[in-house]
Amino acid sequence: MDSGAIRRRLALGAAVLAASGMLGLTATGTAQASTSGACAGREVRTLPFRTGVTHVYRRDGYICAVTVTRQLGLPQTMFVSVQARGNRAVADKGRYRHHAGPVTVHAGHRCVRVKGSVGRDAVDSGWILC
Secondary structure, eight states: OOHHHHHHHHHHHHHHHHHHHHHHHHHHOOHHHHHTTTSOSEEEEEEEETTEEEEEEEETTEEEEEEEESSOSSOEEEEEEEEETTSOOEEEEEEESSEEEEEEEEOTTSOEEEEEEETTEEEEEEEEOO
16 A cells, blocks of 8 residues: 555544544533533633523633523524623624624733623623633
8 A cells, every 4th residue: 555545544534533523522512512612711600591601711811702592493682792891892693593602802801791692681790800
């Protein structure tokens, strides 16, 4: 077997292994697990409310947030925003099936305010991570 054929077989094997790993995550994951790749960093807050949950992540002075619905399926109005103290809020609002965001701002060491909503229910963190 020449080296080109060996490389192709190794690449195919790696692709199959990666795909099977992704299928395993998708089949057993929850809504939270499927959005964890949307924001970089460590989850620092979870803001639950009746129709959804807003996850807040921090990494190197950046704050990222994602709002996830509890009821997957039909598109519904969702919203997420992050505001560093002294700056305007950055938001994502629309009709989504799964989640709104991610929304990222550079906060440095400033406090941030995170809001999220799904339908008529909402959450507001107040000033956090000061």
